[in-house]
Amino acid sequence: MTDAEKPFVPVTPVDASTVLLVRDSDEGIEVFMVVRHSKADFAGGALVFPGGKVDPVDGDPKLEGRRGMKGTLPARLMALRVAAIRETFEEASVLLARERGTADLIGPDRQAALVEKYRIPVYEGDITLTEMVDAENLELACDTLVPFAHWITPERVPKRFDTHFFLAPAPHKVDALHDGTESVGSVWITPKTAIADAEAGHRSVMFPTRMNLNMLDESPTVADALTATAAKEVVTVMPKAEKVEGGRIMHIPVEAGYGDSKFFVDYDGSMPAR
Numbered sequence: 160m161t162d163a164e165k166p167f168v169p170v171t172p173v174d175a176s177t178v179l180l181v182r183d184s185d186e187g188i189e190v191f192m193v194v195r196h197s198k199a200d201f202a203g204g205a206l207v208f209p210g211g212k213v214d215p216v217d218g219d220p221k222l223e224g225r226r227g228m229k230g231t232l233p234a235r236l237m238a239l240r241v242a243a244i245r246e247t248f249e250e251a252s253v254l255l256a257r258e259r260g261t262a263d264l265i266g267p268d269r270q271a272a273l274v275e276k277y278r279i280p281v282y283e284g285d286i287t288l289t290e291m292v293d294a295e296n297l298e299l300a301c302d303t304l305v306p307f308a309h310w311i312t313p314e315r316v317p318k319r320f321d322t323h324f325f326l327a328p329a330p331h332k333v334d335a336l337h338d339g340t341e342s343v344g345s346v347w348i349t350p351k352t353a354i355a356d357a358e359a360g361h362r363s364v365m366f367p368t369r370m371n372l373n374m375l376d377e378s379p380t381v382a383d384a385l386t387a388t389a390a391k392e393v394v395t396v397m398p399k400a401e402k403v404e405g406g407r408i409m410h411i412p413v414e415a416g417y418g419d420s421k422f423f424v425d426y427d428g429s430m431p432a433r
Contacts, residue, residue: 169314172321176243177210194344209250350376
C-alpha cells in the first residue's frame with residue numbers, strides 16, 4: 160500500500176487552556192493579550208490570549224482542596240483550569256489565587272512578590288505550582304474561570320490543540336505583563352480595537368482569536384460578559400476549511416454563537432473588514 164492509499168489518521172489534539180483576562184475601562188471592557196515571539200513554534204508574531212498546553216503537573220492530586228471550587232469536576236476538566244491559572248501566571252504575571260481561607264483575590268503587592276519569587280522557577284519547571292501553593296499557603300481561584308469557548312484544530316492540520324477558553328476577571332488593581340520569552344509584547348485592549356487593528360493589518364490575529372474577540376465585544380462590561388458567558392452553552396468548534404479563490408471559507412457550527420456559520424479567511428489567515 161502506497162502512502163497515498165493509506166487511510167488518513169488525524170493527529171490527536173493536545174489539551175490546552177487559554178484565558179480571556181478582562182477588566183473594565185472608560186472605553187469599555189478590555190482584555191489582556193500578548194504578542195507571541197516571531198520564532199515561536201505556534202502562532203509566531205500573533206496577538207493572542209495567554210495560554211498553553213496542559214502539563215502533567217496540572218493534574219496533581221495534591222492540589223485537592225486547594226483549587227477554590229466547591230464540588231468536583233472530572234480530572235481532565237480540573238487540570239484544564241489549573242493549566243489556565245498556571246499559564247496566566249507564567250505569561251501574564253497574574254496569579255488567580257487567594258490566601259487560603261479568604262475570599263478576595265491576592266492584591267497587587269502580594270502579586271508582585273509572588274511573581275518576583277516564583278514566576279520564572281514555575282515557568283522553567285524548577286518548582287511546581289503545587290509546591291508554590293503549599294509554600295505560600297494559597298488557594299487557586301479556579302472558581303473564577305468561566306468556560307467561554309472550546310475550539311479544536313482542524314483534522315488536516317499536523318499540529319493540533321483541543322483548547323478550552325476561559326473568561327476571568329482580573330484581580331483589582333493588579334496589572335499584567337508579558338513574559339519576554341514566549342511573548343515579546345502585551346496590551347490591555349478593547350475587543351473592538353483589536354478587531355480594527357487586525358482588519359487594518361496592524362496586528363496578526365488568528366481566526367479563533369478573532370471569533371472570540373467578536374463574541375467578547377458583545378458585552379460592554381465585565382459583569383455583562385460574565386453573566387452572558389455563564390448563561391450560554393459552550394459548543395465545540397472544529398472548523399472545516401473550504402478552498403475558494405483568494406483564501407478559504409471556514410465552516411463552524413452556527414449554534415456556537417458567533418453570528419454565522421461561514422467566514423472568509425485570506426490565505427495568510429487574516430479576515431477582511433466586516
